[in-house]
Amino acid sequence: MASGSSSFYKGSDLIHDYSCFTCEENDLNTEAQHFCPKCEHYLCDKCVKIHGDYFKKHVVYGRRDMQKWAGFSMDRCAQHGKELEVHCDDNQELCCSVCVAFNHRLCSSISHLRDLARGFLNTAEFKQLPAAVDKMRSRLDELKNERMKDQTSLNDSHKxxxxxxxxxxxxxxxxxxxxxxxxxxxxxxxxxxxxxxxxxxxxxxxxxxxxxxxxxxxxxxxxxxxxxxxxxxxxxxxxxxxxxxxxxxxxxxxxxxxxxKSDENVLPFLRNLNSLGNVDNVYVYKAQSSSLYKVHMYKCNIEGICELPSGEVVIAERNNDRLMLLNRQFEVIGHCHLPLPPRHMCHTKGSEVAVAVTGIDASTISTMHAIHFHALTKGKLQSVRKFTIDFQCISIAHHLEKLYLCSFNALYLYTMNGNIIQKLYEDNSSYRTMHNCAVSPDGERIYVTNQIHSKFITLDTSGQVLSTVEDPDLKYPSGLCVSPSGHVFVCGETSNTVVQVVPEGRKKLVIVAREVDGLCSPHSVWFSEQTSTLIIGNLSNNSITVVKLC
Known part of the structure; x- marks a missing residue:
């Protein structure tokens, strides 16, 4: 933007960056030195004195405050203050005569605004704009309120x-x-x-x-x-x-x-530390919208959910002993029959899932417990391999070619070939003290839900308890999942909630989804980082609840 007495000649006309409005009305070409936002007029030194005599309470800005000149008039160019006359179709810009002379002389398509505006008041585009603006302003108000809450939450987090x-x-x-x-x-x-x-x-x-x-x-x-x-x-x-x-x-x-003689490891270790720990920016998710998707004709128990890298979703359904394959629109596009009812399922690698099954083997008329591996091949789920175990596995998790298997009271570490490595954790304080397990992306923490005592427990790699969470918003915790980025989500089966827990497992972060979002005894859960959605399997229900998060 020019300042002072900046101008240039075009033919015999002197073009100013801002011209006096009053002089223009009298067919005079005088450069403006002042601006009145109340009148939306640019004024020269002579006209500003007359303006001051008539409008003593109007605040007028001089050239020293030129940053306050722009943006007051809808019909005037924000850069030059002259009346907007044409539209540059090449650059999709509204232009005044100075804009055209300076910046658009080589443009091939210039349209007059009067021609473009003819009949525009009756178009749907124009009529819908106020509603769109109101909607955006409401959203901005909501966002402002949310950020104010976030500010309070930030202060609390800091403390x-x-x-x-x-x-x-x-x-x-x-x-x-x-x-x-x-x-x-x-x-x-x-x-x-x-x-x-x-x-x-x-x-x-x-x-x-x-x-x-x-x-x-x-x-x-x-x-x-x-x-x-x-x-x-x-x-x-x-x-x-x-x-x-x-x-x-x-x-x-x-x-x-x-x-x-001091321990030679102590002082170098302390000197090499940069801090007592890392302060991470934890994403706090909130429900934005929710939808129900029917996956079966009758009520069923969805024991496990996981998403494949290709975007398909696999569901382990116990009542009919099968795995169901869903597309990205959560439509059932295939299924695979299992020899025994599934209790839980986890993703291992690529297009492969591991399923914990248990029940009466028809061929031997005896109880059998096993881990079955299935893979998506040519659009179909097909059995790959299996191994048997000597206890009822109700939950399974995978990390770095190791399997974590939960019985009702203990957590075991297995190889992918079915060899036991060790028993990591055991709680015989009552019946069914364990329900579900998951592992952090770095493998340093193992998360376990204890339904009978309504506890969310975090273990280290040796099975030692690091923390225990008991929260009224997390009653009878069942399904849980950990995303590749470390976000932890837990189902409260009787509180009808899905809760986000801090990655360290020490406390609840926020309630992500509730009964109003379509939850009814949430039993299993999966978080898709590809789409920022929670996929929730409700107990004894023929639908999954899909909650879009923000």
């Missing part, structure tokens, strides 16, 4: 994280205090032993000193009386005692003195 940091510091201090106490106890014990050793040495020295004095006195006495035999005997005994004293002196001199 909570500060509290967590201080708690961590206290725990570190407690650990250091214990280490110091143990080290001092070792020092005190060594001090006691060394004090006793010094006391014993002092007594031994004193005793040897006196013994040598007595022996040498007796030897001198025998020698003074020329008693050769007695003197010889005394000499040999004194010589022996002298050798004994020499050994005592050497022994005392060689005794190790007390000293302290």
């Amino acid at each position: 909570n994280i500060i509290s967590e940091i201080k708690d961590l510091r206290k725990e570190i201090n407690q650990i250091l205090d214990k280490l110091e106490k143990r080290t001092v106890e070792q020092l005190d014990s060594m001090m006691e032993d060394l004090e006793k050793s010094i006391k014993d040495d002092l007594e031994a020295c004193a005793h040897m000193h006196d013994k040598l004095g007595i022996m040498i006195a007796k030897l001198k006495k025998s020698a003074s009386k020329n008693k050769e035999s007695s003197s010889y005997i005394g000499f040999r005994k004194c010589e022996s005692k002298l050798s004994e004293a020499n050994c005592l002196v050497q022994e005392i001199k060689e005794k190790e003195r007390m000293k302290f």
Whole structure:
């Protein structure tokens, strides 16, 4: 934008960046030096004085405040202040005469606004605009309110994280205090032993000193009386005692003195730390919309849900012993019969899923428990391999070619070939203390739901409990899932909720979906990061609930 008296000649006309509105009305070409937003008029030095006499309360901006000139008039160019006259079809821009002269001389298609506007008031496009603006303004108000809530939540999160940091510091201090106490106890014990050793040495020295004095006195006495035999005997005994004293002196001199050597790993480890931990930006999801999709003619129990990399969704349905294949529109496009009812399912790799099945084997008329692997091949789910286990598996999870299998009371780690590695965790406090399990993307945390006690438990890789969450919004927790980015979602079967939990598993983050979103005893859940949607299987229901998140 030009300033001061900027202008240029076109033919015989002088074109200003801003022209005085009043002078233009009188067919005069004068550059504007002032702007009145109330009148939406650009004024020269002469006209601004007349304007001031008539409108004393109007605020007028001079050239020093030119950033305030633009944007006040709908019909005027925001850049040059002149009347908008044409539309550049090449650049899709509204233009004044200065715009055309400066920026659009080479454009091939210029349309007059009067021609474009003829009959425009009666078009549907124009009539729908106010509603669209109102809708957007309402959405902006909602967004503003949400961000205000987020601001409050952010302050709360900041306080909570500060509290967590201080708690961590206290725990570190407690650990250091214990280490110091143990080290001092070792020092005190060594001090006691060394004090006793010094006391014993002092007594031994004193005793040897006196013994040598007595022996040498007796030897001198025998020698003074020329008693050769007695003197010889005394000499040999004194010589022996002298050798004994020499050994005592050497022994005392060689005794190790007390000293302290710090653990060489402690200080370098602490010095290499940049902080006490990382503060991550955790996405908090909210339900935006929800829909129900019918997947069966009759009520059924959907035990497991997972999405394949290609976008298809696989559902394990117990009542009819089968896997169902859904397309991206959640339409059933295929199914695969299972020899036994499925209890749970997880994605392993590529287009493969692992299904935990249990029931009566018709061929042997005996109970059988097994893990079946199926893969999507040429648009169909086909059996790949299987292995049997000796307990009823009610949940299965996969991470780095390892399988995590849950019984009603224990969690086991297996190889993909069916060999047990170890029992990770067990809780025999009551019947059915475990229902579902999942693993964090880095494999450092294992999440478990305990329905009978309404607990969400987080374990480390050795099976030690890191944290336990009990929340009124998470009653009778059942299904859970962890996304590739680490977002954790848990079903509250009797609270009719799906709750997002912090990745560390320490606390509930937010209720993502509720009964109003179509939940009815949510039993299984999957979060699709491709589409930001939750896919929820309700207990004894023939539909899945799909919740779009934002």
